Amino acid sequence: MKLDPQQQVLLLELATTQRLHESSGKAPESPEQAELTKATNALARQRSATHAAQRAVDDMEREILRIQADEARLRSRIADNKKQLMAATDPSTRKDLNKDLYTTKSRLNDLLSELAEAHNEIHALRNNLDLANQRLADAEQAFDAAQAAKDAAPAVPTAADREHRMAEIRQSLPADIIAAYDAQRNENSVGVAAFNGRSCGGCFIILPAGDIAAIRGAAADELPQCPDCGSYLVRT
Ligand SMILES: [Zn+2]
Numbered sequence: 001m002k003l004d005p006q007q008q009v010l011l012l013e014l015a016t017t018q019r020l021h022e023s024s025g026k027a028p029e030s031p032e033q034a035e036l037t038k039a040t041n042a043l044a045r046q047r048s049a050t051h052a053a054q055r056a057v058d059d060m061e062r063e064i065l066r067i068q069a070d071e072a073r074l075r076s077r078i079a080d081n082k083k084q085l086m087a088a089t090d091p092s093t094r095k096d097l098n099k100d101l102y103t104t105k106s107r108l109n110d111l112l113s114e115l116a117e118a119h120n121e122i123h124a125l126r127n128n129l130d131l132a133n134q135r136l137a138d139a140e141q142a143f144d145a146a147q148a149a150k151d152a153a154p155a156v157p158t159a160a161d162r163e164h165r166m167a168e169i170r171q172s173l174p175a176d177i178i179a180a181y182d183a184q185r186n187e188n189s190v191g192v193a194a195f196n197g198r199s200c201g202g203c204f205i206i207l208p209a210g211d212i213a214a215i216r217g218a219a220a221d222e223l224p225q226c227p228d229c230g231s232y233l234v235r236t
Contacts, residue, residue, distance in 0.1 A: 039146035089128035202231035
């Protein structure tokens with residue numbers, strides 16, 4: 001079959017579009033859309049990780065405030081005990097006051113070590129929050145870049161776009177070529193395939209060297225057929 005090389009490209013586009021149209025019915029996801037979906041999910045995960053890190057800091061800050069309030073209460077109780085001890089003369093009262101002073105001091109010591117530990121923890125939690133915020137900023141930046149790339153990418157053709165384009169190509173090519181394409185397509189569901197120099201894009205078989213040489217050596221306006229599946233080959 002003979003066809004002008006520029007029209008061969010159109011015929012291949014028709015065959016490729018028709019195969020896509022009939023195999024999936026729906027446009028495959030563009031790499032830009034896939035990247036945007038990935039960035040959207042990563043951003044959502046990082047937002048939730050950052051919220052969790054912020055909550056941990058907030059909880060620990062409240063814990064420190066609680067400890068500090070307890071500390072103030074214990075210190076004032078100690079001061080009160082000491083004041084009462086200066087005035088008290090009754091041995092039993094003094095004994096009770098000394099006992100309470102001892103217990104309160106001991107509780108204060110426990111509380112102070114709890115406070116020191118809480119300060120260590122909040123330091124680690126704040127570092128963790130800084131890191132989470134940095135990662136969130138990175139994820140936001142990656143999302144913006146993916147969104148911009150998606151917006152800049154050409155729209156993926158819809159089924160209606162493909163039908164329109166197929167009709168357009170059919171009208172622009174000679175009727176006998178279209179008839180030969182349809183006949184071959186009825187036979188092997190491909191019709192016309194790309195030849196990449198080694199294998200047929202219809203059956204994906206790497207052809208023997210002799211067939212490859214014959215296909216490569218055919219005139220530019222010739223559409224050789226795949227010796228395996230019969231598809232007309234457009235050399236790309
Ligand atoms: Zn083939």
